[in-house]
Amino acid sequence: MNHLTIALSKGRIFDETLPLLAAADIVPAENPESSRKLIIETNHDNIRLVIVRASDVPTYVQYGAADFGIAGKDVLIEHGGEGLYQPLDLKIAACKMMVAVREGFDYQAAAQAGSRLRVATKYPNIAAAHFAAKGVHVDIIKLYGSMELAPLVGLSDAIVDLVSTGSTLRANRLQAVEHIVDISSRLVVNKAALKTKHDLIEPIIQTFAKAIV
Numbered sequence: 001m002n003h004l005t006i007a008l009s010k011g012r013i014f015d016e017t018l019p020l021l022a023a024a025d026i027v028p029a030e031n032p033e034s035s036r037k038l039i040i041e042t043n044h045d046n047i048r049l050v051i052v053r054a055s056d057v058p059t060y061v062q063y064g065a066a067d068f069g070i071a072g073k074d075v076l077i078e079h080g081g082e083g084l085y086q087p088l089d090l091k092i093a094a095c096k097m098m099v100a101v102r103e104g105f106d107y108q109a110a111a112q113a114g115s116r117l118r119v120a121t122k123y124p125n126i127a128a129a130h131f132a133a134k135g136v137h138v139d140i141i142k143l144y145g146s147m148e149l150a151p152l153v154g155l156s157d158a159i160v161d162l163v164s165t166g167s168t169l170r171a172n173r174l175q176a177v178e179h180i181v182d183i184s185s186r187l188v189v190n191k192a193a194l195k196t197k198h199d200l201i202e203p204i205i206q207t208f209a210k211a212i213v
């Protein structure tokens with residue numbers, strides 16, 4: 001019997017994937033929020049979940065350590081998508097990649113073609129491509145979280161980060177000044193597994209496709 005390993009991150013992706021898994025009759029035996037386990041069994045002997053960092057999902061799937069997984073488009077753009085088949089936009093974990101600055105900061109003046117801007121972000125490739133297209137020179141400062149702090153303490157002029165409700169920006173007196181790309185989560189499938197485990201994976205893709213809201 002073929003086995004399936006599904007890579008998910010805990011938190012919003014795990015929570016928003018549960019209804020899709022349920023539609024495919026896949027029920028995790030435990031909740032990764034309360035369990036410390038990184039391998040979670042399901043109601044099927046041959047299907048298991050592995051719980052990894054959101055930004056590591058493409059890597060596990062690329063190398064075949066997981067047969068498929070769910071990852072944000074932000075993470076997939078940064079990763080590059082090598083070795084991954086991306087058949088579905090699942091429309092979950094939706095948000096926008098934006099440029100934001102301190103309230104009152106004259107972004108239009110600072111981001112003229114030919115000028116130089118310090119940009120803090122967890123997404124250096126997305127940020128570099130965005131500013132290169134505008135002809136603005138940037139010094140990218142790589143951070144791993146709490147990007148909103150950077151302009152407040154003089155680490156950067158701007159940030160490139162995800163915005164959903166806008167409440168994190170408001171709470172830190174920042175404003176969004178540019179929309180870069182709409183983000184949602186994608187199903188990512190290992191290209192070799194799609195062939196060797198087609199009979200197992202294809203029905204799940206079809207079920208997920210029908211369950212997208």
Ligand SMILES: Nc1ncnc2c1ncn2[C@@H]1O[C@H](COP(=O)(O)OP(=O)(O)OP(=O)(O)O)[C@@H](O)[C@H]1O
Nearest residue numbers: 011012053054055072073074075093094095162164
């Ligand atoms: N505020 C948000 N609203 C909706 N979706 C979001 C939001 N923030 C992030 N996302 C999406 O959810 C995905 C997972 O985010 P999550 O916060 O669980 O992980 P992370 O902390 O960004 O990743 P890592 O653990 O690798 O640092 C992101 O890659 C993005 O696509």
Ligand SMILES: O=P(O)(O)OC[C@H]1O[C@H](OP(=O)(O)OP(=O)(O)O)[C@H](O)[C@@H]1O
Nearest residue numbers: 145146161162163164165166167168169
């Ligand atoms: O517009 P909002 O609804 O406020 O959402 C935006 C926030 O959400 C994300 O952080 P997240 O909640 O994932 O926190 P983390 O990256 O620190 O885990 C993102 O990095 C923003 O900080």
